[in-house]
Amino acid sequence: MRSASLQIHLAFKLATALLAVAGSVVLLLALTRLIPGDPATVILGSRATPEAVAALNARIGLDRSLVEQAFAFFGRLFSGDLGEDVFNGRPVLNLVLAALPNTAALAISAMVTAVVLGVPLALLSARWPGGKVDRLIAFLSVGFISTPSFVVSVFLLMVFSVTLRWFPVLGAGESGDLADQLWHLVLPTAALAAGWVGYIARLLRSSLLEVLSESHIRTLRAYGVSEAKILMKYALKPAVLPTVAVLGMGFGELLGGAVFAEVIFNRPGLGSLIYDAIRTRNYPVVQGGVFIIVLLYVLTNLIADLSQSLIDPRERARLVSGRGQ
Amino acid sequence: MTLLTIENLNVSYRGSGRSAHILDGVDIEIGHGQSVGLAGESGSGKSTVAFALLGLLADNAEVSAAYAAFDGRTQDFAARETASLRGADIAMIFQDPMTALNPMFTIGTQLVDIQRRRFQKASRKALWARAEAVLADVGVQDAAARMHRYPHEFSGGMRQRVVIAMALLVEPKLLIADEPTTALDATIEAQVVDVLHRLRQRTSASMLVVSHSMGLIAELCDSVVVMYAGTVVESGKVADVLHRPRHPYTRALLACEIDPFAAFDPSQDLATIPGNVPDPSRRPKGCIFAGRCPARHDRCSEKPPQRHAGDGRPYACWLEAA
Numbered sequence: 001m002r003s004a005s006l007q008i009h010l011a012f013k014l015a016t017a018l019l020a021v022a023g024s025v026v027l028l029l030a031l032t033r034l035i036p037g038d039p040a041t042v043i044l045g046s047r048a049t050p051e052a053v054a055a056l057n058a059r060i061g062l063d064r065s066l067v068e069q070a071f072a073f074f075g076r077l078f079s080g081d082l083g084e085d086v087f088n089g090r091p092v093l094n095l096v097l098a099a100l101p102n103t104a105a106l107a108i109s110a111m112v113t114a115v116v117l118g119v120p121l122a123l124l125s126a127r128w129p130g131g132k133v134d135r136l137i138a139f140l141s142v143g144f145i146s147t148p149s150f151v152v153s154v155f156l157l158m159v160f161s162v163t164l165r166w167f168p169v170l171g172a173g174e175s176g177d178l179a180d181q182l183w184h185l186v187l188p189t190a191a192l193a194a195g196w197v198g199y200i201a202r203l204l205r206s207s208l209l210e211v212l213s214e215s216h217i218r219t220l221r222a223y224g225v226s227e228a229k230i231l232m233k234y235a236l237k238p239a240v241l242p243t244v245a246v247l248g249m250g251f252g253e254l255l256g257g258a259v260f261a262e263v264i265f266n267r268p269g270l271g272s273l274i275y276d277a278i279r280t281r282n283y284p285v286v287q288g289g290v291f292i293i294v295l296l297y298v299l300t301n302l303i304a305d306l307s308q309s310l311i312d313p314r315e316r317a318r319l320v321s322g323r324g325q
Numbered sequence: 326m327t328l329l330t331i332e333n334l335n336v337s338y339r340g341s342g343r344s345a346h347i348l349d350g351v352d353i354e355i356g357h358g359q360s361v362g363l364a365g366e367s368g369s370g371k372s373t374v375a376f377a378l379l380g381l382l383a384d385n386a387e388v389s390a391a392y393a394a395f396d397g398r399t400q401d402f403a404a405r406e407t408a409s410l411r412g413a414d415i416a417m418i419f420q421d422p423m424t425a426l427n428p429m430f431t432i433g434t435q436l437v438d439i440q441r442r443r444f445q446k447a448s449r450k451a452l453w454a455r456a457e458a459v460l461a462d463v464g465v466q467d468a469a470a471r472m473h474r475y476p477h478e479f480s481g482g483m484r485q486r487v488v489i490a491m492a493l494l495v496e497p498k499l500l501i502a503d504e505p506t507t508a509l510d511a512t513i514e515a516q517v518v519d520v521l522h523r524l525r526q527r528t529s530a531s532m533l534v535v536s537h538s539m540g541l542i543a544e545l546c547d548s549v550v551v552m553y554a555g556t557v558v559e560s561g562k563v564a565d566v567l568h569r570p571r572h573p574y575t576r577a578l579l580a581c582e583i584d585p586f587a588a589f590d591p592s593q594d595l596a597t598i599p600g601n602v603p604d605p606s607r608r609p610k611g612c613i614f615a616g617r618c619p620a621r622h623d624r625c626s627e628k629p630p631q632r633h634a635g636d637g638r639p640y641a642c643w644l645e646a647a
Contacts, residue, residue, distance in 0.1 A: 215424040219488075220435075222379050222419075223495065224412030224442035233438075237429045313475040314428060 006319050013305060017298045022074075024294045025287075029069050032283050033062075039281035043086055060086060060283055073287070082291065083284030092288035095273060100292065103269035106261065107254045109185055110192035111247065117193070118200025125201065126208035127231055134205075141198030150260040153191035157264065160187060170266040188261040192254060203246060207239035241308055248304020252297030328498060328531045329355040329378075333391035336373055336382065336555075345605040347373050347386075348555045349613075353533075355499065360525060360532040362542030362563065364578065365552035368602040371535045372420075374552075375501045378533075379411055396498055412442035416497035420504040422484035426476040432487055433472030436460070436494060443495040459490045463520050482513030489520055496528070502545075503535045521545055539582050543567055551575045554602050554613045561638030571632075571640040574598075574614045612643065620644055 039062065040053040057063045060083075061072060076083065082092040121141070125134040160167045167187050211217065212235050220230050259271030266272070270289050277285035309315040336348040348370045355361045363371040376382050393400045395410060419425040427435060436456035437449060444452060453472070461468035463486040476484060485505070492500050505521065506514040518541065525532060525545065534545050542549050543563050550560040551572065559572040570576045577598045600617040603609060609616065611626040618625065624643045631639050 215419065215421065216427040218381060219417075219419055219425045219491070220427070220439065222381060222411055222417045223439035223491065224409075225438055226441075229438065234427050234430065238427070312429065314477045317475070317477065 009319055013302060017302055020298050021291075021294055025073060025291060026066070026070050028287055028290050028294075029066055029073065032286055033066075039086070039283055042281040056086075062283075082288035085285055086282050087280070092284050095285060096270065096288050096292050099268060099270045099273045099289075102267055103255065103258050103262070103271060105181075105185060106188055106192065106258050106267070106269065107251060109189045110196065110254055110257075111251055113189055113193040114196035114200055114250075115247070117197045119204060121197065121201035122204035122208060123231060123236070125205040126212065126235070127227070129205075129209055137201055137205075141201045144194045144198035145202070147195070149191050149195060149257050150264060152194050153188070153261055153264040156187045156191055184265075184267070188258075188265045188267060191264075192257050192261050196250060196254070199246075199250075200243060204239060204243050207242050208235050211235045211239045237311065241311060244304050244308050244311065248301045251300040251304075252293075255293050255296060327354050327394075328357050328359075329353065329395050331378075331390050331393045334374065334377065334393070335387075335389045336370075336377055337387050338383070338385055339387060340385075340606070343606045344387075346555060346608055347605055348377070349608070351552070351555070351557055353550060353557075355531050355533060358529050358531055359548070360534065360546040362546035362549040363533060363535045363552060364537065364539055364542055364549055366537055366578070366598070366602065368554070369552040370555040371537075371552050372503055373555075375417065375503050375533065375535050378499075378501065379415060379417060412439060412495055414497055415499045415501065416492040416495050418485075418488055418492050418500065418502040418505050420507055422481055422488050422509070425488050426484060428476055431473050431475055432460075432479070433457075436472070436487070436491060439491050440494050456490070456494060459493050460487065463487075463490045463493065464516070465490070480513075481509055482516055485509060485513070485517050486520060489517070489524070493524065493528075497530055499533065500524075500530045501533045501535065504537070505534070506538070506541060507536070518544060539567065539579055551578065554608070555605065556613055556641070557639075558614065558642070559638070559640035565638060571638075571644075572614075572642050573618045573620045573644065575640075577617075577619070612641075 039060070040048065040056045044052055044056060054063070061069050064072070073083075080093060082096065084091060085095060121137050125137045128134055168184050208231070212231075217230060217235060220234055221227075225234075255270070258269060259275060261267070262269040262271035263275050270293060274286055274289040274293075276282075277289065309319055331351070331353045334348055334351040334353070335346070337344050337346045351370070351374060353361070353363075353374065363374060365371045373382070377386075377388055382388065396414065400410070426432070433453060433456060436459075437452045440447070440452045440455065457468050457472055460471065465471055465483060465486050471479075476487075479487065489505075492502075502521065506517050509517060522545065524530075532545070534542055536542055539549075546563050548561060549563050549566050551558050551566065551574065553574045559566060559570065559575045566575060567579065570579055581597060598617055603613065603616060610628070612618070612621075612629045615621050615625040622643070627643075629641045629643050631641055633639055
């Protein structure tokens with residue numbers, strides 16, 4: 001009985017997640033058709049014979065209806081088949097799996113950087129709200145949030161790679177050489193994380209201030225508990241919940257942002273894979289790549305959702321005992 | 326010698342343009358081992374007195390006192406020096422047990438952390454053991470296991486016991502109870518009053534009970550200070566004030582209490598005091614209660630004198646002592 005409700009909760013979450021994935025695949029198939037330019041013409045050239053065009057369309061499924069395509073897509077999915085590259089026939093799954101580690105490394109390092117820098121900034125702001133430090137952090141945060149990451153990317157490249165030559169310009173580093181790979185990761189990470197540092201600093205600051213005004217904090221103050229302990233222990237834990245939820249969604253956005261960073265820094269990854277595929281109308285690769293991103297997005301949201309419930313003892317109790325609020 | 330003496334305590338909040346005067350010349354004296362009640366309706370400023378003692382007022386509050394001393398040392402309540410008294414010399418029991426505890430941490434963790442200021446060198450293990458013992462002491466059953474539970478797993482009455490245990494753990498010289506039973510239902514209220522009673526008998530701590538309920542104050546206190554709109558209207562021994570109230574406001578407040586031994590008459594309305602407490606930013610010049618007083622006359626437009634009843638207890642009114 002106790003664990004049954006937990007299973008129901010999990011099943012419900014999973015079902016919602018799967019529905020989101022299915023919906024996005026249908027949308028994806030529809031959108032690829034809306035991209036201007038006939039894939040067959042782009043791939044085969046303008047002088048291709050009608051027979052060749054028809055054969056190609058049949059191969060990538062463009063001769064069938066959207067619904068048929070969707071069913072075919074899911075059908076192949078169960079055997080681990082994401083389709084084939086239009087040009088060289090390599091399995092899309094292999095292409096995606098080869099690109100994924102680079103993108104994941106970039107997104108994860110950006111997220112870790114954003115948390116590692118954003119959380120202390122939020123704590124500093126909330127310690128002396130309205131003070132000099134708070135105002136400076138607010139100014140910087142808003143600046144970082146409002147500057148698009150591709151602008152930051154170009155700026156960082158110009159200053160630190162081209163002019164100062166501190167960091168490598170392009171690529172992801174020698175495979176197998178971890179230090180070189182990390183070196184190549186610095187600038188793209190900074191470009192992706194900058195906005196998120198500011199965002200976390202602002203978001204967490206406001207939840208901290210809200211929690212700090214609650215009566216249980218007043219209780220601790222009345223007993224002379226140190227302000228540092230109040231802030232970093234008793235206020236931070238409840239205040240972090242909204243931020244965790246945002247991070248779940250934010251990770252998906254970071255994967256999207258990685259597209260720009262990968263293109264600008266010429267890093268191999270899901271972003272540049274999809275970008276190149278769109279340019280050449282390589283539909284199966286576009287669909288496979290975006291599908292994996294959607295999957296990751298849904299997965300991180302699910303993890304964020306669950307970790308929220310794990311942080312909050314009331315939620316945890318509700319999950320385990322199955323009592324509604 | 327007294328434990329706490331405050332003369333002419335003033336608190337005001339400066340807002341945009343006008344400032345609100347919350348406390349106007351409040352005098353309070355609490356003797357060693359004495360229990361003092363602070364009575365008055367909402368908006369009388371009684372909780373502000375309690376918060377001022379702990380330096381817990383908002384940042385835009387301006388606090389001043391002509392003279393203030395705690396345990397033989399003068400204290401400047403305006404300078405937030407009071408922060409050093411918190412959690413060691415003065416402890417507070419808060420009004421609403423449902424919100425007074427942090428929902429994200431176990432009772433044990435919170436009971437340990439609030440002792441840190443008082444026992445700076447003690448080990449965590451020792452503090453945990455103390456907390457467990459005191460929790461059992463205030464009537465929480467199975468205290469050892471309860472220490473690992475979260476606030477939401479406690480009922481209202483049990484939470485209030487936890488809040489009382491906090492106050493006991495730091496062995497304060499002064500215990501402030503801010504409306505300790507207001508948020509509780511009647512059966513639990515009786516239990517909590519019982520716990521506070523035992524506490525008074527066992528410790529030598531002085532107590533300041535802030536409540537709108539004269540009944541609770543009569544039960545827990547030796548003397549009472551009656552406040553209205555930020556001023557003290559009357560003070561004295563509980564029995565004297567209850568049986569021979571001098572100030573019209575005290576009489577009105579007592580009339581609002583329900584007499585549990587009177588015959589129940591459903592047709593009779595509960596007594597109320599007509600009107601409201603005046604806006605703190607627009608205080609009348611003369612007697613602060615004049616607007617609602619049944620015995621108002623011409624002189625009430627002037628500030629009433631401090632008078633002393635036959636037994637020496639002060640009250641502020643133009644009326645001759647009844």
